[in-house]
Amino acid sequence: MKALLSHRDKNGQITGHIYSKFTGAHWTLADLADIGYPADEASLIPVRDQVYDYWLSPSHTKEHIVDREALRYKSRPGVPIIEGRARRCASQEGNALYSSLARGLADERADQLAANLIRWQWHDGGWNCDRKREAHTSSFHETLLPFRGLAWHARLNGSTESARAAEKSAEFLLKRRLFRRQRDGSIIHDSFLKLRYPHYWYYDILIALKIMVEAGFIGDPRCEEAMDVLESKRLPDGGWRAEGKHYRVVSEPANSGSMADWGIVSRKKIMNPFVTLDALYVLRAAGRLKIDKTSITVMIKSRTNSSGLPG
Numbered sequence: 208m209k210a211l212l213s214h215r216d217k218n219g220q221i222t223g224h225i226y227s228k229f230t231g232a233h234w235t236l237a238d239l240a241d242i243g244y245p246a247d248e249a250s251l252i253p254v255r256d257q258v259y260d261y262w263l264s265p266s267h268t269k270e271h272i273v274d275r276e277a278l279r280y281k282s283r284p285g286v287p288i289i290e291g292r293a294r295r296c297a298s299q300e301g302n303a304l305y306s307s308l309a310r311g312l313a314d315e316r317a318d319q320l321a322a323n324l325i326r327w328q329w330h331d332g333g334w335n336c337d338r339k340r341e342a343h344t345s346s347f348h349e350t351l352l353p354f355r356g357l358a359w360h361a362r363l364n365g366s367t368e369s370a371r372a373a374e375k376s377a378e379f380l381l382k383r384r385l386f387r388r389q390r391d392g393s394i395i396h397d398s399f400l401k402l403r404y405p406h407y408w409y410y411d412i413l414i415a416l417k418i419m420v421e422a423g424f425i426g427d428p429r430c431e432e433a434m435d436v437l438e439s440k441r442l443p444d445g446g447w448r449a450e451g452k453h454y455r456v457v458s459e460p461a462n463s464g465s466m467a468d469w470g471i472v473s474r475k476k477i478m479n480p481f482v483t484l485d486a487l488y489v490l491r492a493a494g495r496l497k498i499d500k501t502s503i504t505v506m507i508k509s510r511t512n513s514s515g516l517p518g
Contacts, residue, residue: 208244210467211235214460219253223460225261226299229407229453230460232257233299236306238405238467242481246311255312258303263319273338286327290340293327297334297353298408300324304356308363321360324353325372332379347395347410350376351418358422377424385415385433400436401450404469404481409453412436417485420492434493437486446478447486 212235214222221232228234232254239251261267269285270293287294304320307313327334333345334353354376361370383389386399394400399411406414412433419425440447449472457464470479490496 208239208242211238213466215254219250220257221254225257227460228463229405229465230457233261233302234407236310237302237407240306240309241405244310246309248310248312251310251312255307258307259314259316259320262300262303263316263323268323287338289338290343292329292335292342294336294338294342295327295334296336296349297324297327298349298351301352301354301356302408305352305359308356308359313363317360318364318366321357321364321366321369324357325368328353328372328375332375332377345379347380347399348408350379351410351415352408354380355418355421358418373422377419377422377427380415380419381424381427381429384429385412385419386436387432402437402440402447402482402486403449403451403453404479404485405453405465407453413482413485413489416489416493420489425489425493430493434490434495437489438495441486442476442478444476444478446480446483448473448475448477449479449482 212221214230216222221230221235223231225232226234229238236251236254236258244251266284267286270288271283271285273287273289300320300323304313304317304324307317324334329335329345331345333347333350335342335344335346335349337346354373357369357373357376360366361373383395386395387393388395398409401411402413403409403411404413416425416430416433416437419427419430424430437447440450442448449470452469452472454463454465454469455461456468457466460466470481471477472479487496
């Protein structure tokens with residue numbers, strides 16, 4: 208945890224652009240939330256403010272109707288509405304909403320983040336930033352984190368609007384069994400079945416199942432096949448390995464860098480503590496985990512290996 212916060216300035220803010228992958232304030236707050244950093248930590252309020260101020264600024268929220276295909280992704284700031292659909296990378300607002308709520312840092316601006324997400328939600332229950340006119344199906348990558356944020360907002364703020372939006376998002380994912388195309392049942396992308404940590408904005412079945420637990424949908428039978436895949440990847444020692452990573456370890460902020468080392472990634476059968484803890488969390492919540500001596504040993508070993516990030 209010290210590593211993640213090692214580049215704060217005298218005002219307690221994370222230096223550099225808030226969305227710098229993966230050391231900016233946006234990613235730092237999300238990482239801290241996902242590993243269970245102590246809630247109501249006042250020292251993180253400056254980081255929260257960085258994130259809120261950025262995603263709620265007019266340059267990101269101003270909507271404009273586009274009557275022709277935007278050939279350049281950043282041709283105009285704000286949220287283009289094309290064919291009646293808001294084209295927004297909603298994983299950004301979703302992550303901001305989730306991370307501030309989960310760490311007890313949210314203020315009234317969280318309600319605005321939630322309202323924006325609900326307004327930009329597509330009819331199929333998800334979100335997509337694809338600016339092609341013909342794009343009509345939501346993105347798994349852009350849907351999962353808004354789903355997470357809205358589920359937390361519904362539970363903590365009692366918002367019926369957020370609850371309905373989260374339910375629609377869950378249905379979008381569940382009707383596809385979390386990784387299959389609806390039209391023919393084929394696997395949407397092989398990467399969806401590869402376990403990694405941290406997930407950042409990328410989709411895979413492990414983070415999807417984890418969010419299904421948080422949102423109260425893990426009991427839906429359409430989660431079963433993804434859990435079968437997860438169980439099939441368990442190692443002989445009871446853990447799970449990381450099958451890749453989205454970052455590189457750096458000592459100074461750099462593109463695609465992380466100030467923390469999130470455990471071993473190996474083709475050999477070596478357990479990754481973060482992947483293992485998430486897998487155990489999911490399977491236990493689903494009633495699939497037999498709490499025996501082996502499982503207890505693995506949980507203790509995982510917590511020991513992941514409790515102190517380099518710092």
